[in-house]
Amino acid sequence: MQPIVFMTGYYGSGKTEIVLELAIRDQYDMVIDLDIINPYFRSREAHRALAEAHIQLISSDHDQPTYADMPYVSGRMYAPFLETGVKAIYDLGGNDLGAKLLRQFEMFDQEIELLLVVNLFRPETSDTEKIIQLIHAIEGSSGRKVTGLINNTNLLKETTAEDILAGQVVLREVSHRMKLPIRFTVVERHVPVEGIAWDGDLLRLQLRLRKSWY
């Protein structure tokens, strides 16, 4: 894995929760919230959890939250490309539209990871063809190649291990056809995982932006 990771995917596929979990688990230095599409549920809302883990958060909020959905980003988003040895994760907005922001990084020639989060239960990424179509759309708008897949197949509280395995079967086909590795399988902590062969690195997820009451 390259030290600079961009997280992309269909909107509502779980990018932000995965960014937060991965950044905290693997001790990243920075999380950069580039979501200028969603008004709620953005990684900047987890500023406390990130601060506790000593992870720097960069978003379009300068020094305090604005609670706005303004289409601007902080110039500090370039920091990981200008300094050496910084481990950073960028949380992009959904779809090819959100991935368009990668064009802002065209002047840098460092290698990056562009990981595609997929949940088979999102109707727009429910089969191989739709996922490949989304990969093409994201590569077209971002000007970058997708470098890996993340299986985040889930129905929130109702998720079973069988659901995630069904997602794995489809992602293996995408992986084979697009020559892309499955980098992570994401499993929420309430789902038992013993004795199952997951593709890639197993990321146990604790939802951070979802309230206890829904």
Place this chain on the structure above:
Amino acid sequence: MAKVLMKGNEAIALAALKGGIDAFFGYPITPQNEIPEYLSKHLLAAGKVFVQAESEVAAINMVYGAAGAGARVMTSSSSPGIALKQEGISYIAGAELPCVIVSVMRGGPGLGGIQPSQADYYQATRGGGNGDYQLIVYAPETIQETIDTLKESFDIADYYRNPVLILVDGLIGQMMESVDFDKPIRKRFIPEKDYATTGTDHHPGRNIVNSHYLNPDELEQHNLHLQKKYQQIKNNETKFEMINMEQPDYVIVAYGTMSRIARSAIEMLEEQGIHVGMIRPITLWPYPRAAFDQIPKSCKGILCAEMSMGQMLDDVLISDRGRHDVAFFGRVGGIVPEPEEIVDAILHFQERVVK
């Protein structure tokens, strides 16, 4: 279609397609933009009509026109946008045309903010438009209930020839839930749209869509006719849920997101040995007044909980008719309260009683 994971706004859009929408007219505003975004793709692909109008005022008047021509029409907006539509909504109700309006509430007044709120209760149930008219107002609490309600509301609007308003807050619009789009809805008899302006090939003589009655006798008759219809809606369509109502110590009244928070609070209070029930209005108009007759005398009081400053409280006071102490809990501005705050409000009930 089995279970899928959907965002509230997206689910509203797909449910409209399942409910048989012919045309959508709207104007962007946060936090409901995913509704027009989704419909712009899928309505056009299905050979139906999608128009992003030049303003909310234009959009609601396009709804008026298309509903007059017999189409199944929807518009959606958020608080200040719904405020702009009020004149058109009154005209549509006056002309007795069916349509579906989705209001995804954000904080107010004025431009307010973009975080979730329930501060448009008055706007929905009392209306900002002129005249004696009513909307049928649904306030679902989950995305599943929103889908089921929306699918049915096109039929309800057609049956009564009246606008139906679906009132949710920004959180329901933006959150994700696993849902099923194929739950069956109640079959209703839908009369032929003999009022529609579809050309004289389709009906004898001219059809005129109108809310203008210069003659006071005629206008009074029209109003009496509307009131008769509203009474029928009250009799047939009032919907609510009662939870935990066996000898409750207290009763919470809450709708939408607030009722979900209250459900958690009720469980927490039960652990402390305090038995709390809930009346959850599903229709905000007609308001489920009769539900309050089932609160026993022994109940120590009613807590009205809102993400607004005491709007539904009026209906709670009217419905209880002075039989119990009524207290109020509200957060506003985009703040979504935690269940612990409701627990605290029940524990300190007397301090919150409305004088």
